[in-house]
Amino acid sequence: xxxxxxxxxxxxxxxxxxxxxxxxxxxxxxxxxYKGQLESAVRRETGRPFVLEGHLRLTWxxxxxxxxxxxxxxxxxxxxxxxxxxxxxxxxxxxxLPLLLHRHIELARVRIVGAAIxxxxxxxxxxxxxxxxxxxxxxxxxxxTPAAGKAAVSYWSAAWAGLDLEQSSLDxxxxxxxxxxxxxxxxxxxxxxxxxxxxxxxxxxxxxxxxPGSSASADGGLRLPAAxxxxxxxxxxxxxxTGPLAVAAPRWSLRIADAKLEGALEAGSDGAxxxxxxxxxxxxxxxxxxxxxxxxxxxxxxxDPAALGALSLxxxxxCRDGGLxxxxxxxxxxxxxxxxxxxxxxPPSPIAAAGASPPGPAWKFALRADQVDIGRYVTQSKTRQxxxxxxxxxxxxxxxxxxxxxxxxxxxxxxxxxxxxxx
Numbered sequence: 001x002x003x004x005x006x007x008x009x010x011x012x013x014x015x016x017x018x019x020x021x022x023x024x025x026x027x028x029x030x031x032x033x034y035k036g037q038l039e040s041a042v043r044r045e046t047g048r049p050f051v052l053e054g055h056l057r058l059t060w061x062x063x064x065x066x067x068x069x070x071x072x073x074x075x076x077x078x079x080x081x082x083x084x085x086x087x088x089x090x091x092x093x094x095x096x097l098p099l100l101l102h103r104h105i106e107l108a109r110v111r112i113v114g115a116a117i118x119x120x121x122x123x124x125x126x127x128x129x130x131x132x133x134x135x136x137x138x139x140x141x142x143x144x145t146p147a148a149g150k151a152a153v154s155y156w157s158a159a160w161a162g163l164d165l166e167q168s169s170l171d172x173x174x175x176x177x178x179x180x181x182x183x184x185x186x187x188x189x190x191x192x193x194x195x196x197x198x199x200x201x202x203x204x205x206x207x208x209x210x211x212p213g214s215s216a217s218a219d220g221g222l223r224l225p226a227a228x229x230x231x232x233x234x235x236x237x238x239x240x241x242t243g244p245l246a247v248a249a250p251r252w253s254l255r256i257a258d259a260k261l262e263g264a265l266e267a268g269s270d271g272a273x274x275x276x277x278x279x280x281x282x283x284x285x286x287x288x289x290x291x292x293x294x295x296x297x298x299x300x301x302x303x304d305p306a307a308l309g310a311l312s313l314x315x316x317x318x319c320r321d322g323g324l325x326x327x328x329x330x331x332x333x334x335x336x337x338x339x340x341x342x343x344x345x346x347p348p349s350p351i352a353a354a355g356a357s358p359p360g361p362a363w364k365f366a367l368r369a370d371q372v373d374i375g376r377y378v379t380q381s382k383t384r385q386x387x388x389x390x391x392x393x394x395x396x397x398x399x400x401x402x403x404x405x406x407x408x409x410x411x412x413x414x415x416x417x418x419x420x421x422x423x
Contacts, residue, residue, distance in 0.1 A: 031056035031066070042073075046132055048084065049074030063108060065093030075128055081120055084128060087168075088114030105158040115168035123175045162199075163190040170205075182208040184228065198239045204232035224296050231256050245269045249279075257294045259285040278318040285311040288333070304376035309334050322346035329367075334376070340367035365401035374410040 035052050042050040054069010072086035093108040120128045165188035172181045183205040191200030207230075210223035232255045239248040246268035253262040260283070267277035285291055289308045292299045299308060315329040327341035342365045405418040 031058045045135065046073065047135055048076070048132060054089070059093065060096070062096055063093040064096045065091065065108070067091040075118075075120075076131060079128065081128060082118040083116075084118060084132070086116045087112050107158070107160045109161045109164055111164045111166070112168070113166045115165055117168070117170040119170070119172040121172075121174040121176065125176060158195075160193045162192050163188065165189075180210060182228075184208060198237040201235045201238050202233070204230070207231050225294070229257055229294055245275075257291060258287070259283065259291050274321065276318075276320045278316075280316050281314065283311070283313040300379045302376060303378045307334060307376040336372045337370045338367055340365065342367070361398045361400040363399035363401070365399070365403075367401070368404040369406065371407040372405060372409070374408055 032055055035056060038056075039050050039052055042048075050071070050073050052068060052071045054071065056069075057067040059065040059067075068087075068090045070086070070088055071090070072083045074083050075081040089111075090113070091111045095106040095108070098104040098106050118128075122128075165186065168183075168186040168188070170183040170186060173179070186203070186205040188203040189201070193199045206228040208224055208228040233252070234254075235249045235252040237250055240246070247265070248267075249265040251262070252265060253260065255261075261281060263279055263281035265277065265279040267275065269275050287309050288311045289299050292308075302308065311331065311333050313329070313331040315326045315331075317324065317326045319325075323343065323345040325341070325343040327343075329339065329341055331338045342363070344363055346362075399422050401422050403420045403422070405420075406416065408415045408418050
C-alpha cells in the first residue's frame with residue numbers, strides 16, 4: 001500500500017508539473033514569432049502563397065491547439081486570380097495525451113468562421129484547385145512510397161469530433177460553359193467521425209446563379225433572382241467509403257425555398273469507374289407556380305390563376321450511364337392524380353453521333369391521369385383562338401410516350417378514356 005501511494009504521488013506530481021509547464025509555456029511563448037516559419041512550411045507543401053494576417057493563439061493542455069485570425073491561401077502562381085481560400089478565424093485542436101502515449105489523433109471540432117472560397121475553371125478546363133489537390137494526395141510528396149503510406153495508416157488511428165463552417169461563402173465560375181454559381185450565408189455542420197461509422201451532415205445557404213451584370217447566364221442557363229434562393233440539406237446518417245467510392249444516405253431531406261424533398265440514396269462506382277446511383281424521393285411543393293417564380297422561371301398565364309398550384313410526388317429513381325429513370329412514379333398536381341414512369345437519356349455528343357443512325361428520343365414516358373380540367377390550363381390570350389396543341393414545343397422535347405386520361409373536360413365537353421401518343 002505504501003509503494004502504491006508513492007507511485008500515485010509521483011504520477012500526480014508529474015501530471016501537475018506537466019500542467020504547470022503547459023501553462024507557463026502558454027504565457028511565455030509568443031506563437032506570432034513562428035508565423036514566418038509556418039507560412040513557409042505551408043507554401044512549400046502547397047505551392048501556393050499563404051499569409052497569416054491575424055495573431056496566433058496556442059493551447060497546450062489537455063488540448064494542443066492553434067487559433068488563427070484572418071488568413072488566406074492564394075491562387076496558382078502567375079494566374080492573377082482571386083485567392084483560392086480565406087477565412088476570418090479558424091481553430092484546430094488535438095487531445096495531447098492520446099497523441100503522445102498511444103499515437104491516436106483525437107481531433108476536436110474544427111471551427112472556421114468567415115471562409116471565402118473562390119473556384120475557377122479556365123477556358124481550357126483547368127481548375128484553380130487541381131494542382132493543390134494533387135500535391136496533397138497521399139504518396140504525392142517527394143520520397144513517398146505506397147508501402148510507407150500504408151504503414152503509416154496502420155500505425156496511427158484517428159477520430160474527429162466534426163466541423164463547423166460558419167458565415168461563409170463559395171463562388172464558382174466556369175469560363176467554358178459560362179456558368180456562375182455562388183453560395184452566400186453558408187453554414188455547414190459535420191458530426192463526429194470514426195472509421196466505419198456514419199456521420200451527420202447539415203448545411204444551409206442562399207444560392208445565386210447568373211447574378212445580374214454577369215455574363216455567366218448569357219447563354220440562357222440557370223438564372224436566379226438577385227436575392228437568391230434559400231436551400232438547406234440534412235443527412236443524419238451519411239456513410240462514405242473509398243476504394244471503390246460508395247455513398248449511402250438512408251434518409252435525407254432537402255428544402256428549396258418552400259419546396260421540401262426527402263428520400264434515400266445509394267451511389268458508387270464500379271471497377272471501370274462508372275458511377276451509378278439509386279434511391280427514393282418524396283416531394284411536397286405548396287405552389288408549383290410560386291416555386292417557379294422564386295427560381296426565376298417564367299410560367300404561362302393560364303385561364304385559372306390557381307392552376308399549377310400544389311404538387312406532391314413520390315417514386316423510385318436510378319441513374320446510370322448519364323441517364324435517369326423514375327419508375328414507379330406517383331404524383332398529384334392540383335386535383336389530378338398521375339401514375340406511370342419517366343426516363344431520360346443523355347443525347348450523344350456531335351462527334352459520337354456523326355455518321356451514326358439518328359438518336360432515339362431523350363424522354364420516354366407512360367403516364368395515366370384520373371381526371372383533368374383542360375380548360376384551367378389553357379393559356380390566356382387577348383384574342384379568342386381555337387385550341388391548338390403545342391406541336392413544335394413537343395417535338396423540341398425529343399419525347400416518345402403515351403398519356404392516358406380517364407376523364408378530360410374542356411368547357412362543356414367531357415371525354416372519357418382519352419389516349420394521346422407522342423412520337
